[in-house]
């Protein structure tokens with residue numbers, strides 16, 4: 001039922017384009033106004049969320065660690081599991097953001113027929129998530145050919161790289177197959193696994209359906225329905241140069257694709273998809289575990305009168321020495 005609600009919402013968008021563009025001829029609304037609204041909402045929303053996170057108090061360091069912290073020189077430190085400086089944190093973050101390292105070690109709980117709870121590794125989830133995210137990034141970067149003139153060499157290179165197999169006309173793009181496969185896997189596991197189905201909300205399904213909508217509408221445009229790419233580029237360049245035009249001859253499938261993309265962007269800052277920015281601001285990941293090396297004072301603590309060991313030793317050094325006890329500083 002929850003999945004159906006989300007599916008109906010996405011199907012509703014399809015109907016909206018059909019009525020808005022197909023019947024009412026509102027090309028300007030769907031080709032210019034809606035994409036601009038989407039970009040503004042996305043940017044303002046993301047900035048708002050980041051400011052909100054950045055303003056949240058983190059009075060002390062709370063990195064999650066699972067390895068030996070920096071200690072005596074002869075004890076081997078696990079620099080990734082327990083980073084003690086910015087460089088270690090950079091390495092940890094890079095592996096997290098680029099390879100989803102913590103998801104790789106994710107486990108799922110299951111019950112054996114003998115009613116014993118066991119924890120199993122879940123590498124398929126990691127593989128599908130990584131495949132989806134990398135494909136999305138590559139597709140996003142490749143799309144820059146619509147928005148930049150001249151097209152940067154990196155974009156052309158990625159186009160060639162993606163079409164490496166040189167199958168079919170137009171060239172089959174590997175990312176197209178992988179992104180759909182990965183999204184179907186992520187959807188399938190929510191629908192087929194009773195535990196996951198129980199905790200899945202319409203918003204979980206909506207994110208997957210809208211992403212599938214974007215991918216499938218793009219793919220069908222490329223291989224089946226076709227689109228006037230020159231006209232699309234004219235529209236895209238018009239949008240980025242703030243001189244919007246809607247050239248004639250762009251068919252309904254393009255407006256479907258563009259509305260799905262716009263809704264995805266509008267939805268992004270208010271949904272769990274915002275983890276794209278959140279991962280960088282997560283204090284359990286982006287802080288060094290140097291609590292025992294450096295004294296971190298909570299900035300809003302009231303001023304406390306303290307008497308440190310150094311002060312105490314200064315005060316009683318003569319007496320300590322006279323008693324034959326070692327001092328820390330002569």
Ligand code: HEM
Nearest residue numbers: 139143146173176214215218219221222227232236257261
């Ligand atoms: C998050 C953003 C987007 C995603 C994930 C996405 C996804 C896709 C995918 C998977 C394809 C299939 C072919 C390919 O991979 O290149 C495609 C094609 C296409 N997309 Fe997008 N798209 C996005 C944004 C846009 C935007 C903003 C435009 C508007 C200019 C656009 C215009 C097109 C066009 C014209 C095609 C057909 C390309 C061709 O025939 O070669 N897309 N899109």
